[in-house]
Amino acid sequence: MPKNRRKSFWLSLTALLAVGLLVACAQPTAEPAAPVEPAGAAEPAPTSEPVQPAEPAEPSTLTVLEWAYYEVPEMWVEFGQEHPEVEVVFNFGASDADIFAKTLAGSGEDILHFYTPYLQFYVDEELIQPIDTSKMQNWSKVPEGFAASCTIEGVVYCVPWDWGFTSILYRTDMIPEGVNSWSALFDPKYAGHVSMWDDGPVGAVPIASVVRGYDPSNLTPVQLEEIKQMWIAQRDVNTFYWVDEPTLEEGFKSGEVWLAYAWNGAYYRLLAEGLPVEYAEPVEGRESWIGQYSISSGTENYDLALAFLDGKLGEQTATRLLVDYAYGHVVPDYYSVVEDANLIEALSLDDPTILDRTNFTVAISRDEHDIYSQMWAEVKAAP
Numbered sequence: 001m002p003k004n005r006r007k008s009f010w011l012s013l014t015a016l017l018a019v020g021l022l023v024a025c026a027q028p029t030a031e032p033a034a035p036v037e038p039a040g041a042a043e044p045a046p047t048s049e050p051v052q053p054a055e056p057a058e059p060s061t062l063t064v065l066e067w068a069y070y071e072v073p074e075m076w077v078e079f080g081q082e083h084p085e086v087e088v089v090f091n092f093g094a095s096d097a098d099i100f101a102k103t104l105a106g107s108g109e110d111i112l113h114f115y116t117p118y119l120q121f122y123v124d125e126e127l128i129q130p131i132d133t134s135k136m137q138n139w140s141k142v143p144e145g146f147a148a149s150c151t152i153e154g155v156v157y158c159v160p161w162d163w164g165f166t167s168i169l170y171r172t173d174m175i176p177e178g179v180n181s182w183s184a185l186f187d188p189k190y191a192g193h194v195s196m197w198d199d200g201p202v203g204a205v206p207i208a209s210v211v212r213g214y215d216p217s218n219l220t221p222v223q224l225e226e227i228k229q230m231w232i233a234q235r236d237v238n239t240f241y242w243v244d245e246p247t248l249e250e251g252f253k254s255g256e257v258w259l260a261y262a263w264n265g266a267y268y269r270l271l272a273e274g275l276p277v278e279y280a281e282p283v284e285g286r287e288s289w290i291g292q293y294s295i296s297s298g299t300e301n302y303d304l305a306l307a308f309l310d311g312k313l314g315e316q317t318a319t320r321l322l323v324d325y326a327y328g329h330v331v332p333d334y335y336s337v338v339e340d341a342n343l344i345e346a347l348s349l350d351d352p353t354i355l356d357r358t359n360f361t362v363a364i365s366r367d368e369h370d371i372y373s374q375m376w377a378e379v380k381a382a383p
Contacts, residue, residue: 061087062304065099065109068092074320079311086304103127103296110299111308113161116149116290116361117202117369123152124365128294131156135306138313138331145360146330149290152363158292159309162321163328164347165358166203166287168280169262169270171252179280182211184259186230191237193258195251198241200376201369202289202361203261204231210284210359217362224375231379241380245269252277263289268326268346279346285359290330 064071071090073080079088091109093099096118103112104125112128122128133139133156139147142160150158170179174193185194185207197203208227209216219227239256242248245266251257252270267279293312295305311317318329319337326340328347335349348354364372 060085060301060304061089062111062301062308063089063091063109064111064113064308065102065107066090066092066113069325070113074324075317076308076311077316077320078314079308082311083304083307088308108296108298110296110301110305112294112296114292114294116288116292117363119150119158119292119294120152120363120365121369122294123157123363126297128157129297129302131159131295131309132306135303136310136313138310141313141331141333143330143332143355145288145355145358146290149288149360149363150292158294159312160290160292160330161312162291162325163330164289165264165279165328166261166289167264168259168282169252169267170259170278170280171255171257171276172278173276174255174258178278179259180283182207182282182284184280185261186211186234186237188237190259192239193256194234194237195240195242195248195257195260196234196238197261198243200379201364201372204376204379205372206287206359206361207261210282210287217364224371228375228379231376232382235379235382264328264346265326268342271342271346281357285357286354288358288360290361 069075071092076088079086091102091107093102096114099112099114100118100121103109103122104127112122114122131150136159139159146160146163147156150156150160168179168182168184170184172178175190184190185196187194205219205224205227206216208214208230209219209223211230212223212226214223214227240251242251242260245263248257248260248262249266249270252260252266253273253275262279264279267277270277293309295302295309299305313331315334318331318334321327321329322334322338322343323340326343326346329335332352332355338344338349344350
């Protein structure tokens with residue numbers, strides 16, 4: 001750089017530095033800079049209310065109007081396993097008439113357990129609703145006769161569950177020739193040693209109907225009058241009307257009763273005690289009794305109730321019913337679990353055709369029930 005230009009450059013630079021120094025001195029003193037956070041440091045969390053743990057969901061509830069001893073978990077194993085969150089609450093009835101009266105009065109259970117032939121009562125009063133069998137895994141296992149017992153005009157209104165036979169129980173040492181017809185209940189040669197169940201609609205009317213060859217679901221007034229006269233005459237043969245099985249069984253053990261209208265439970269217990277008894281296969285066919293579960297028309301838990309009924313048809317529940325209570329279950333697939341020879345005999349579990357020879361109890365209306373009840377009262381009151 002030329003000398004005169006070097007001199008000019010330094011003069012200019014000196015002037016600029018002087019000006020800059022004056023400007024800097026004129027500025028206010030700056031606050032210290034905030035420290036710089038290290039790279040990657042987390043920012044402070046925003047202030048918030050503490051998070052409260054979620055309240056546990058209240059278990060749903062299912063209510064059942066039931067008979068005593070069926071409330072134990074062994075009688076609904078599958079449902080309990082599949083729905084542990086559900087509380088099942090049981091209320092109880094003492095008889096079919098009691099259960100119907102409670103339902104009619106608005107007791108409000110989701111599920112009802114009654115026996116044939118009361119189904120028509122509930123349908124007529126619109127107390128129950130149809131069963132959607134397409135949603136059930138086990139419905140296809142139910143034999144036709146049992147399914148038909150729950151069907152009215154093509155609509156399924158219940159799920160059959162526990163069942164048994166009604167037939168003639170007799171002492172083989174007193175009647176060695178055996179019995180093969182319901183007419184034995186009317187036979188004078190057994191006079192003083194016959195016992196009939198104290199019931200008209202379910203007991204007396206169906207039995208006299210099959211003896212006469214009448215249709216018990218379509219009796220005429222003339223036929224019913226004939227049935228009435230049959231039972232009035234039978235009083236000369238009958239020793240007593242039984243109302244509970246222990247009384248009937250004592251009659252057999254004492255020798256007072258040789259022959260009786262009886263359920264298979266009495267046969268099973270007397271067999272187990274070693275009494276010489278046999279259970280007839282009448283030419284007219286054995287009768288049946290069937291326990292049925294329905295879903296209330298007022299329930300808000302339809303799907304849950306349907307799951308409960310489906311579970312009733314499951315293998316574990318069926319096994320407990322068969323083995324613990326010695327009652328029949330409607331699904332024959334499970335009968336192989338029974339090892340008790342007396343129970344196999346009492347329920348004919350080793351006879352795959354027995355149900356084909358059984359008369360399944362038909363549903364009757366409340367009016368018919370009242371008429372038959374009045375007829376039976378007249379039988380017992382007759383001179």
